[in-house]
Amino acid sequence: MSTEAAPSTSVESPMRFRHNRHQNIRVSHDGTVARRVNSSFFSRGLVFGTRPVKANERVTFKLMEVTDNLGAFVYVGFTSHNPDNLKGVTCQHLATHSGYWSWFFPKDLCTQNTLLFFYLSAEGVVHYGVENEEKGAFDGRVKQAELLWPLFSIFGNSSAVRLVDAPRGAELRPKPNRKLVPMKLHSTHSRNVRVCKNAAQRLDAKYSQGYVFTDRSIKPGEALTIQISPGLKGRFAGLLHLGVTSCDPASLDSDDLPDNANCLVDRPEYWVLICDFSDLNCNDEIGLCLSETGQIGFHVNGSKFKGVVHVDATLHLWVFLSVYGTTQPVQLLTCPEQVKDEEKECVVCYDNVIETALYRCGHTCMCFECAVEQWQGKGDGHCPLCRAVIRDVIKLNK
Numbered sequence: 222m223s224t225e226a227a228p229s230t231s232v233e234s235p236m237r238f239r240h241n242r243h244q245n246i247r248v249s250h251d252g253t254v255a256r257r258v259n260s261s262f263f264s265r266g267l268v269f270g271t272r273p274v275k276a277n278e279r280v281t282f283k284l285m286e287v288t289d290n291l292g293a294f295v296y297v298g299f300t301s302h303n304p305d306n307l308k309g310v311t312c313q314h315l316a317t318h319s320g321y322w323s324w325f326f327p328k329d330l331c332t333q334n335t336l337l338f339f340y341l342s343a344e345g346v347v348h349y350g351v352e353n354e355e356k357g358a359f360d361g362r363v364k365q366a367e368l369l370w371p372l373f374s375i376f377g378n379s380s381a382v383r384l385v386d387a388p389r390g391a392e393l394r395p396k397p398n399r400k401l402v403p404m405k406l407h408s409t410h411s412r413n414v415r416v417c418k419n420a421a422q423r424l425d426a427k428y429s430q431g432y433v434f435t436d437r438s439i440k441p442g443e444a445l446t447i448q449i450s451p452g453l454k455g456r457f458a459g460l461l462h463l464g465v466t467s468c469d470p471a472s473l474d475s476d477d478l479p480d481n482a483n484c485l486v487d488r489p490e491y492w493v494l495i496c497d498f499s500d501l502n503c504n505d506e507i508g509l510c511l512s513e514t515g516q517i518g519f520h521v522n523g524s525k526f527k528g529v530v531h532v533d534a535t536l537h538l539w540v541f542l543s544v545y546g547t548t549q550p551v552q553l554l555t556c557p558e559q560v561k562d563e564e565k566e567c568v569v570c571y572d573n574v575i576e577t578a579l580y581r582c583g584h585t586c587m588c589f590e591c592a593v594e595q596w597q598g599k600g601d602g603h604c605p606l607c608r609a610v611i612r613d614v615i616k617l618n619k
Contacts, residue, residue: 236371278340347363413427441534446506447507447552507521
């Protein structure tokens, strides 16, 4: 008869791995280490936590055993299924069955004995980081109507994971809710989209000419939120162009706009294509903010950083969207709070601050050394955010 203690369900107890001898995993006696037994089965390394997580509670871990010949990988995520009731579940269930949410932890962070963490925010966004520093958020959202257990799939040449107890009080506190108010869309729009106040609905079976504009120019210090298919359910591979223009929509003949939004920069007015978003899902949110000096920062689902673009702040700038693919509908909200310039980390090395702008796309996302390497070296001359061809690297004066 097994003397193994029943898994604790107390949210105050330390997070541990659940013992499960029916899989290719062995868990240490104290529950802190999970090891894949048969290394020839690279994908049979599924293991669950012993209790549900709290909102903003960090799940912290290290990769203990990593071989050098191939990359180390680990899936992390959550399930709404109580692991006590699961039998015969495999890694394939993570992608094909409901009630599972999982992501590859970024490969460049998966080095041996590096302290990694992830956590679920109160809004259902899963954030991740390394050595007590946030690095971003995974795509999509987790449904929070039920209890959620953390899960790991120890994959590839990472064969053992150790859970690390976070220090007392290390749970992240949610930020105060901002007051969002609807931002009206302009009556001028392209032919394949309907506009009603702050919402735009692209016509069914029409996949281009979905341009909409804000009813007024954006103010310096203002933040916008773009909600994708709010209130709907399901997952899809939605697409959205986002940018700003000095062209007053009231003076615009929308029939003159190109099907391909990338061609907008060839028009005589000032058009800046900030980002071409892909793989959007229902209830995703894109945030955009304009600082007093013309720095536009944008992110997805509250992640710490997605990108920065510098624009001409002396102009009146309207925000525009091109709703295409399977994205529909969208709505705009605004938060009239002051937005300040911040020193952001280079998206390549994560060590130096951003100090360059790329010509012609305008993205400011790298330090000078990484930008030159991206332009003339291993980056093949393409912007890491939008994949536009880099024509030149401009060092910013601060």
